[in-house]
Amino acid sequence: MSSLMSGARILIESLVREGTEVVFGYPGGVTLPIYDVLYDHPLKHVLVRHEENACFAAEGYARATGKVGVCMATSGPGATNLTTGLVDALMDSIPIVAITGQVPSKLIGRDAFQEADTFGITRGATKHNYLVKDIDELAQTIREAFYVASTGRPGPVLVDTTKDVLISQTQYHPAKVIEEMRGYEIRREPGGDEVEQALQFLWKAERPYIYAGGGVIASGASAELAELAEVLDAPVASTVMGLGALPSSHPNFISMLGMHGSYAANMGVTETDALIALGVRFDDRVTGRLDAFAPNASVLHVDIDPAELGKNRKPDIGIVGDVKQVLRRVIERLKVTKETLGSINADPRRQWRGRIQGWMQEHPFEYQHLDDEIKPQYLMEKIAETSGGEAIISVDVGQHQMWAAQYMKFNGPRQWINSGGLGAMGFGLPAAMGAQCGQPEKTVFAIVGDGGFMMSLPELATIASNGFPVKIVIMNNGWLGMVRQWQELFFNKRYSSVEMDCFPQCELLAESFGIKGRTVERPAQLDEALKDAMAEPGPYLLNVKVSPEENVFPMIPSGGAVNEMILQPPAPVSVGD
Amino acid sequence: MNQLISLRVENKPGALMRVAGVLTARGYNIESLTVARTLDPTLSSMTIVVDVDPAMRSLLIKQITRLVNVVEAVDLTESVSVCREMALIKITVSPEMRSGLLKEADVFRARVVDASPTSYTLEVSGAGEKLDALIALLHNYGEIEMIRSGAMAMARAPMTKSHKAFLEMSGRREEIEAAVET
Numbered sequence: 001m002s003s004l005m006s007g008a009r010i011l012i013e014s015l016v017r018e019g020t021e022v023v024f025g026y027p028g029g030v031t032l033p034i035y036d037v038l039y040d041h042p043l044k045h046v047l048v049r050h051e052e053n054a055c056f057a058a059e060g061y062a063r064a065t066g067k068v069g070v071c072m073a074t075s076g077p078g079a080t081n082l083t084t085g086l087v088d089a090l091m092d093s094i095p096i097v098a099i100t101g102q103v104p105s106k107l108i109g110r111d112a113f114q115e116a117d118t119f120g121i122t123r124g125a126t127k128h129n130y131l132v133k134d135i136d137e138l139a140q141t142i143r144e145a146f147y148v149a150s151t152g153r154p155g156p157v158l159v160d161t162t163k164d165v166l167i168s169q170t171q172y173h174p175a176k177v178i179e180e181m182r183g184y185e186i187r188r189e190p191g192g193d194e195v196e197q198a199l200q201f202l203w204k205a206e207r208p209y210i211y212a213g214g215g216v217i218a219s220g221a222s223a224e225l226a227e228l229a230e231v232l233d234a235p236v237a238s239t240v241m242g243l244g245a246l247p248s249s250h251p252n253f254i255s256m257l258g259m260h261g262s263y264a265a266n267m268g269v270t271e272t273d274a275l276i277a278l279g280v281r282f283d284d285r286v287t288g289r290l291d292a293f294a295p296n297a298s299v300l301h302v303d304i305d306p307a308e309l310g311k312n313r314k315p316d317i318g319i320v321g322d323v324k325q326v327l328r329r330v331i332e333r334l335k336v337t338k339e340t341l342g343s344i345n346a347d348p349r350r351q352w353r354g355r356i357q358g359w360m361q362e363h364p365f366e367y368q369h370l371d372d373e374i375k376p377q378y379l380m381e382k383i384a385e386t387s388g389g390e391a392i393i394s395v396d397v398g399q400h401q402m403w404a405a406q407y408m409k410f411n412g413p414r415q416w417i418n419s420g421g422l423g424a425m426g427f428g429l430p431a432a433m434g435a436q437c438g439q440p441e442k443t444v445f446a447i448v449g450d451g452g453f454m455m456s457l458p459e460l461a462t463i464a465s466n467g468f469p470v471k472i473v474i475m476n477n478g479w480l481g482m483v484r485q486w487q488e489l490f491f492n493k494r495y496s497s498v499e500m501d502c503f504p505q506c507e508l509l510a511e512s513f514g515i516k517g518r519t520v521e522r523p524a525q526l527d528e529a530l531k532d533a534m535a536e537p538g539p540y541l542l543n544v545k546v547s548p549e550e551n552v553f554p555m556i557p558s559g560g561a562v563n564e565m566i567l568q569p570p571a572p573v574s575v576g577d
Numbered sequence: 578m579n580q581l582i583s584l585r586v587e588n589k590p591g592a593l594m595r596v597a598g599v600l601t602a603r604g605y606n607i608e609s610l611t612v613a614r615t616l617d618p619t620l621s622s623m624t625i626v627v628d629v630d631p632a633m634r635s636l637l638i639k640q641i642t643r644l645v646n647v648v649e650a651v652d653l654t655e656s657v658s659v660c661r662e663m664a665l666i667k668i669t670v671s672p673e674m675r676s677g678l679l680k681e682a683d684v685f686r687a688r689v690v691d692a693s694p695t696s697y698t699l700e701v702s703g704a705g706e707k708l709d710a711l712i713a714l715l716h717n718y719g720e721i722e723m724i725r726s727g728a729m730a731m732a733r734a735p736m737t738k739s740h741k742a743f744l745e746m747s748g749r750r751e752e753i754e755a756a757v758e759t
Contacts, residue, residue: 119591120594123591123594123595123598124598124602127645128644128645129591131590131591148645181645182587182648183586183587183644183645183646183647183648184645305643306639306642306643307636307639307640307642307643310635310636311636311639
């Protein structure tokens with residue numbers, strides 16, 4: 001027997017039916033009916049301090065768990081504040097369902113208080129969006145939103161719900177299973193001929209090279225990636241989105257490729273004859289100048305989104321499908337072929353691995369350690385050591401993000417959380433809260449720069465109030481470091497609006513939020529400070545003052561080719577000579 | 578270069594916005610766009626003419642296809658298709674020019690759909706170039722007010738075997754080559 005139920009209650013029941021464990025949100029006028037239901041409902045709601053961070057937190061949750069993250073905001077400013085997070089999720093293919101309130105149907109278009117065209121504004125910020133004006137469509141719309149967000153190439157879906165829908169009542173009928181959406185088809189399995197083509201491609205490769213991205217993590221294909229790398233004895237380079245897909249300790253892992261990637265990864269991609277691109281989108285930060293990227297290679301590209309194949313680089317073989325499903329089929333055929341025909345190209349491949357090893361040893365990530373200054377790279381090494389590859393590392397955007405990507409160690413996927421595509425500052429701290437919410441047993445580090453930290457400052461209140469034991473490490477160099485680095489290298493050191501002065505005293509700041517905090521500036525203090533942070537059962541704010549003008553290397557200048565890679569800072573000119 | 582795109586989309590609020598959004602987000606200027614319901618009332622068909630860098634054409638089709646409300650997107654730019662457009666033309670015409678005007682309209686198979694002592698309104702359909710030619714001519718007769726529908730395009734029906742045989746017998750090779758293969 002179904003009974004009368006309000007739209008607000010149907011909404012919450014529908015979220016629960018989709019497996020929602022937590023909603024990150026901020027209330028307002030038109031969402032009052034939803035918050036009235038939440039008042040005594042078991043569904044957990046985390047009250048953030050700014051709607052943008054509700055979306056970032058939902059992303060952190062989704063990235064750390066693989067489940068759909070849910071955030072909620074009111075109409076008008078609440079909804080517009082979500083949009084940065086939505087675009088972030090769109091760029092990185094993260095499954096999010098965002099619920100926004102809308103002014104009553106009858107007031108839409110009359111410039112009502114807190115009215116904004118959320119449906120129109122978020123059109124380009126979402127994978128898909130809905131405006132619900134009929135209560136009888138609400139339950140099914142929520143089901144569809146979760147379905148679209150979590151299937152195919154995942155992404156953010158927004159459901160804008162008018163206030164009259166929330167307060168009116170109807171017979172509640174739970175949503176039906178979605179069997180088909182006419183405008184939305186997903187191809188997961190490769191065709192048999194495609195598998196054979198891929199097999200041929202891999203079989204004849206002499207210098208195979210795997211370029212693995214976020215799609216490997218989204219499809220849960222870590223085991224298959226490792227197996228492919230081992231069967232082919234191919235090196236695996238990762239995009240900034242793919243870190244953790246292969247454990248950092250795996251012998252075939254050659255770190256990140258691209259603008260701040262490793263020498264070996266960038267030399268490797270230049271020399272390979274068979275580029276195996278898995279769940280990647282040939283982003284400009286990876287490829288540099290496109291015509292100089294993998295110039296000697298044929299390309300096998302696997303992605304679930306047909307629009308990715310040939311977008312930036314035309315593949316010789318393009319397979320639309322789920323990376324995990326495709327790899328399973330291909331590996332199966334590879335193994336059978338290997339059993340019947342034996343290995344081929346064993347010698348060239350052994351030589352190839354040797355060359356890769358040589359490049360790794362020739363130019364590992366390196367920096368000059370100092371005793372009286374904390375080098376940012378040293379800080380990252382210390383955090384990696386402390387975490388033992390087990391912690392979740394959520395970072396913000398900028399220099400610290402790149403150093404963390406270079407030096408951090410991960411034992412598995414979904415431990416590395418960053419704003420890869422959009423590069424949204426202010427992401428790291430709220431994303432860490434969401435990750436902690438989804439993985440309460442894990443240690444979560446939020447590694448942020450002093451710039452990004454100031455953008456997410458109000459969330460210290462959310463962290464303190466909920467007791468999220470996030471270990472916040474501020475890599476504090478007093479600058480907007482990445483912008484300063486570009487000004488140094490490309491704008492003749494004219495440091496324009498990049499100085500972050502007036503930074504708060506961290507001990508006092510932490511204390512005022514009721515959490516522990518400390519500032520360190522000498523390398524010798526770092527071990528103990530990190531140990532203290534780990535020992536603290538609650539949140540911890542560790543402000544680490546690092547060398548102010550350290551730059552991230554290697555670096556391929558924007559639009560440059562891999563062979564224009566700058567490995568080291570220019571040697572200092574000694575005065576007096 | 579102008580690209581001719583034919584779409585079938587779900588007849589839902591926002592579907593047009595999504596398609597137009599993909600184009601406008603890239604700074605493309607839409608030359609024309611027609612949209613109306615199909616035989617299946619839950620679907621709409623759209624024809625869009627848009628100025629697109631040729632290198633971006635196939636990507637654009639894929640990105641439009643990716644939209645959740647889009648059932649099918651086809652690039653008809655180089656396909657064998659029927660592409661027609663309609664125009665309504667109101668022309669102020671002096672009494673002594675009226676019969677000449679009607680003869681001219683007849684050549685273009687334009688119909689008079691409204692008449693007043695000082696003007697005619699003509700309805701005409703056909704290829705865009707034909708409409709251009711008529712409009713150019715009509716300028717000689719008086720002041721013009723005009724509205725065009727924009728292009729409506731449809732892929733040519735596949736050729737049947739018997740039709741092909743007939744064309745072969747008649748030696749009309751070009752038409753066979755131009756036809757869509759079954």
